[in-house]
Amino acid sequence: MNNLWRFLKRYYHVFLFLFLEGLSVYFISLNSYRQGSYVTTVANNVSGSVYSSLDNISSYFYLRSANNDLVQENLRLKKMVESSYVKVINGIHTKSDTVYKQMYSYIDARVISKTVNKRNNFFMLNKGYSSGVEKDMGVIAPNGVVGVVIKTTENFALVMSVLHQDSKLNVRNTRTKTTGTLIWNGKYYATGQVIDMPSSIAVKKGDTIVTSGFSRNFPEGVPVGKIKKFTKDSGTGFYNIDLNFFTDYNKLEYVYVVKNFFKMEQDRLMQGIDTTDNK
Amino acid sequence: MLKDILISLVQFILLFFFQVLVLDNISLWGMVNPMVYVWFIILLPYNTPRWLTLTSSFLLGICVDIFSSQMGINAFACTLVAFIRPLLLNAFSGNIENTFQRPSASRLGFVNFLFYVIILVAIHHLTYFLLGTFALNEIISVLFRTLISLAATVIIIILCDAVFFHKQE
Structure with missing residues (x-):
């Protein structure tokens, strides 16, 4: 018993260390945003x-x-409101309250x-x-x-x-209408990556990427960025695209x-x- | 003794606020993320009891974590650094008598102090970035981040050391 006591006294800092690291790991495990703790x-x-x-x-x-x-x-937005447009053909589209929800x-x-x-x-x-x-x-x-x-x-x-690294957003090229997934490779905050965009339809440098509206959190057509450069991945048949974000996230x-x-x-x-x- | 505890407490508070309110908002090229609050652990007096080193470092880590939306990561890295610190101090300080002095460049010698700081900060940063990313396929990017943040942190600590502890020969 005496020996055990001496052992504990001599190495107490190791146990304290392990306890505190265990506590940290417990805190890290709470970070999962599936459940709020x-x-x-x-x-x-x-x-x-x-x-x-x-x-x-x-x-x-x-x-x-x-x-x-x-x-x-x-x-x-001003360019989009109804008063900025002149109706060219009358009587084809009527807008009533029940049509739009x-x-x-x-x-x-x-x-x-x-x-x-x-x-x-x-x-x-x-x-x-x-x-x-x-x-x-x-x-x-x-x-x-x-x-x-x-x-x-x-x-x-x-x-x-x-x-x-867990952010995945469905996006669309406004010119070609093809869709892909927006991710971020963690390198530079002004550049994002688009994967899963089929290379069968050619994209161009400077094409605008917007949200597709497939993910239920975002309306369709919210701007994301402009294509900066792209490479064709011949193995998968998809593009690897780098884009410049429209938003400066540092000045938000x-x-x-x-x-x-x-x-x-x-x-x-x-x-x-x-x-x-x-x- | 009491005076040393008070000084450490003030350092704790100042470095914490400096980290959370100033340094965490720095984003040079979106990569550099200096974490100068580790200086608190580096600066604790030589013969601080081990339990005090461990718990105070853990507390500081938790405080910084609360403000960075990812709980536990700083605490883990800080506790690890606090555990390794006595071994390093023994290696670098040689025959310093039992005092409440604080490690600094003028006491340890510049080269010794530099290595002491670099090793401790490197352990902290590597742990922090590895845990923060937790993906092996990005190991190159993690190492790159660690290196440039390490450089920034060490430069700031060495400069601060030169400013605050220059004349205490």
């Missing part, structure tokens, strides 16, 4: 309140570029903390479930996609950026959270398919 929720609340008070100061530095982006977006609505939010220099980057927004932000909602900036909400607390939301300030009114219905539909697949 109490520990990470508390952590988000703490960092959120500090970041939001810090943001009151730092947001002034981005005012000019944020304004610029918003003006550009206004310009684009609203599918997407947007919640405005501010980015209060962001990183671009890690392999897996996150944003924190100043709106949480008390403002209607929910898990799995898409987030877009005035000029492009940003990411997907992975977690909400009462006043804050944590967003998985497209600059994350104002974003919109996308609310899809039909998401539940779509999810139910997909769920039916998934369960029959598994049988």
Whole structure:
């Protein structure tokens, strides 16, 4: 017994070390965004309140570029509203209230903390479930996609950026209409990669890539980026494409959270398919 | 003794805020991510009890983790560094008597101190980036990130050391 006691006393720091590392591994295992745990929720609340008070100061530095982006977006939207068009053929399309059903609505939010220099980057927004932000909602900036909400607390939301190794987004080439998957290889935050775009239809440098609308979080046609360079992978028959993001993720300030009114219905539909697949 | 604890506490708080509010927002080419808060562990006095080194490093790691949306990774790397630190100090400091002095370039000699810092920071950064990415097919990118962040962190620590501990011969 005495020997055991002496042994413990002599090597207590090894046991302490192992205990603390075990605790760390436990914390790391909580990071999975499939389920929100109490520990990470508390952590988000703490960092959120500090970041939001810090943001009151730092947001002034981005005012000019944020304004610029918003003006550009206004310009684009102004070109789209009905009053900018003249009806050429009368009486073919009539627009009544019952024809159009609203599918997407947007919640405005501010980015209060962001990183671009890690392999897996996150944003924190100043709106949480008390403002209607929910898990799995898409987030877009005035000029492009940003990411997907992975977690909400009462006043804050944590967003998985497209600059994350688990981020996969279905995108489309506006010219050729072919679709592919947007990923990020972790190298430079202004460049993203598109895979799974068939090389049977030729793409060009400078083609615009937008969201396809196949993923239920984003509406169709949200800008993503322009093709910078591409190579044909002869083995798979798909392109390896590098694109320049339209959004500068390092200067992100104002974003919109996308609310899809039909998401539940779509999810139910997909769920039916998934369960029959598994049988 | 009490004075040393107070100094360490102040260093803890200052380095923590410097890391979270300033350094984490640096994004040179989207790659450089200096983590100067490790300096706290490097700077602990020679004969700090081991349990205190381990727990304080773990706490600092957890505090930084809370602000980086990925829990546990900094804590793991910091605890590992705190565990290895006494071995390295023995190797590099030779015959320094039992005191509450803090390791610095003027006490250890510049070359010794440089190696001591580089090894500790390298262990921390490598662990941090490996755990943060957790994908073997990106090992080259992880090593590259580790190297340039290591360079940035070591340069900042050496400069800070020269500024704050220059005249304590």
